[in-house]
Amino acid sequence: METNQILDEIREINLSYLLLAQQLLREDKVTAMYRLGVSEDVANILENLASSQLLKMATSNILLCRFRFDDRLVAEILSNHNRDRALVQSHATILMAGSPA
Structure with a gap:
């Protein structure tokens, strides 16, 4: 490019x-x-x-x-397609809410 x-x-x-x-x-x-x-x-x-x-x-x-998911755990949670999507998003949201703005 x-x-x-x-x-x-x-x-x-x-x-x-x-x-x-x-x-x-x-x-x-x-x-x-x-x-x-x-x-x-x-x-x-x-x-x-x-x-x-x-x-x-x-x-x-x-x-x-x-990108707000600058830790490995959140990145893995968001990219995991084998689990219930709503549960995955809720878990990621909780983790990201604890991050400073």
């Missing part, structure tokens, strides 16, 4: 993430903060971004979102 293509993909992911984050925050802030894994300060910033600011942030050469 060429560098320009990678940067385009990152920009697209960032823009999608920021638009989704704003939508979630405007609909239900508390739930959105939990789902996004962000603090109230970050939530306020994201919620109040103007379109021009949002586009400017999206053009960063780094991913603005990150």
Whole structure:
């Protein structure tokens, strides 16, 4: 993959993430903060971004979102398809809720 293509993909992911984050925050802030894994300060910033600011942030050469399952146990739980899906998601949710925002 060429560098320009990678940067385009990152920009697209960032823009999608920021638009989704704003939508979630405007609909239900508390739930959105939990789902996004962000603090109230970050939530306020994201919620109040103007379109021009949002586009400017999206053009960063780094991913603005990150995987929240940065420990092995949560990754294994979420990727295990042999168990009851609702139980797996509940278990992962409980573990991730204990992680700091």
